[in-house]
Amino acid sequence: MFRTIFLFVVLGLGLFVGSQYSGQQGYVLISFADKTIEMSVTTLVIFIIAALAALFFLEFILKRAASMSYNTWNWFSVRKLRRSRRYTNEGIIKLLEGDFKHAEKKVMRWANHHDKPLLCYLIAAEAAFSQGDENKRQQYLEKASEQDDSTLAVGLTKAKQDIRAKNCELAFDTLTTLSGQFPNNTLILDLLKGVYIELKLWQPLIDIIPKLARDKVLTKQEAxxxxxxAHSGLLEDVAQQQGSEGLVAHWDRLTKKLxxxxxxxxxxAKQLIARKADYEALxxxxxVLKKNHIEELYALLPEMNLSDRHPVSQFLLSAVKKDPNNAAAHSALGQLYIRDQNWTEAQKHLEQALEKRSNVSDYAYLADALEHQNLNQAARDVSRKALTLVK
Known part of the structure; x- marks a missing residue:
């Protein structure tokens, strides 16, 4: 457009000058080597305008040809891109349908023409993994890692697959590296949570739970x-590494809430008993039981290896006297009386415990107490009741 206006301006100026100096065309001489060219000024102006017009026209023709070539090439490229996207979409559907072999073929067929080949390689890696082809899976992941901005997507894909394959050590290495690069990615932390549990890495698990709760990945109850x-597992680790003294020291450092x-x-208490610190556990x-009713703690009392069980019996008798409906205390008493071979008292307390709630172990203990009193039919009846609970 600008060139056309320019030509018209030059032509207009030429006409204006020509009209002003009509009859006075002037004289132009061009000489080079042994040749000379003579013409009037008007002829020179017309020649220049014609030359510019020819030059502009030639430029237009060349641009049009280049544009047609580009459009033709672009049409083929867009066609390939659309076909690649179509095959990729079909591959994703095949993957969801469980047809992993065809899913792999679909996404890799035109992967080189896709605008996001990373997607094709990751889908192919998932399909290969689902087919159990580890070599192809690694090849596709390597190709995916060569794409731009692929670190996070490739790392997460690899870690998820390793977790599903029970290769938690490999997943741990991958996720640990990713967490250093993407410290605020909650998906990485959520995957690490599962890996920490599988590998029993309790302290790292304790460290990430508050962040997962703040980011609403976990509810307060779940956290x-x-x-x-995690703290229960850590107690076991400390007990194994440092013994009962280290365990008690660790316990004292915990918060009041814990x-x-x-x-x-x-x-x-279980770890103290396991470390043969039964009196400390007692x-x-x-x-604790003087302030709170915790059935699991009552169940630990008969398991203790004590030289004198009398204080435990007195404590339990005091508990059932205070609360006759304390089934856990009656059960613990019954088990202690079985150890002392006091079958009558054992029967009495176990029956009282079972009146309050059904328990397979208590039925088994009661059947044992009845057999030792030669009450075989009653023992068989109790055993049948226990079997109904197991079913």
């Missing part, structure tokens, strides 16, 4: 449950 599980949790108290259990 509390994971924390209790030390009041029934599950954690039970775990602490002191913990008695102090």
């Amino acid at each position: 509390d449950s994971y924390l209790i599980r 030390k009041s949790d029934p599950t954690l108290i039970t775990a602490f 002191g913990v259990i008695k102090s």
Whole structure:
């Protein structure tokens, strides 16, 4: 457009000048080597305008030809892109349908022409993994990692597949590297949560739970449950590595809220018993049961290896006197009387426990007490009741 206006302006100026100086055309001489060209000024102006017009026209023709070539090439490229996208979409559907072999073929057929080949390689890696072809899976993941901005997507895909294959150590390495590069990615932390549990890495699990709760990945109830599980596991690790003294020291460092949790108290007492610190465990259990009713702690009392079980029996008798409906205390008493071979008292307390709630173990203990009193028919009846609970 600009060139056309320019030509018209030049032509107009030429006409204006020509009209002003009509009859006075002037004289132009061009000489080079042994040749000379003579013409009037008017002829020179017309020649220049014609030359410019020819030049502009030639430029137009060349641009039009280039544009047609580009459009033709672009048409083929767009056609290939559309076909690649169509095959990729079909491959995703095949993957969801469980047809992994055809899913792999579909997405890889035109992957080189896709505008996001990373997607094709990741889908192919998933299809290969689902077919159990580890070599192809690694090849596709390597090709995917060569694409731009692929680190996170490739890492997460690999980690998820390793977790499903129970290769938690490999998933741990991948996710640990990713967490350093993407510290605020909650999906990485959520996957690490599962890996930490599988590998029993309790302290790292404790460290990430608050962030998962803040980011709404876990509800408060779920976060509390994971924390209790992690702290229970950590108690076991400390007990194995540092013994009962280290376990008690670790317990003392816990928060008041944690030390009041029934599950954690039970775990602490179990670890003391496992480390042969039964009297220390007894002191913990008695102090807790005086304030709270925790059935799991009552169940630990008969398991203790004590030189004198009389204090335990007296404590339990005091508990059932205070609360005759305390089934857990009656059950524990019954088990202690079985150890002392006091079958009558054992029968009495076990029957009282079963009146309050059904329990397979109590039925088995009661059947044993009845057999030792030669009450065989009653023992068989009790055993049948226990079998109905198992079913």
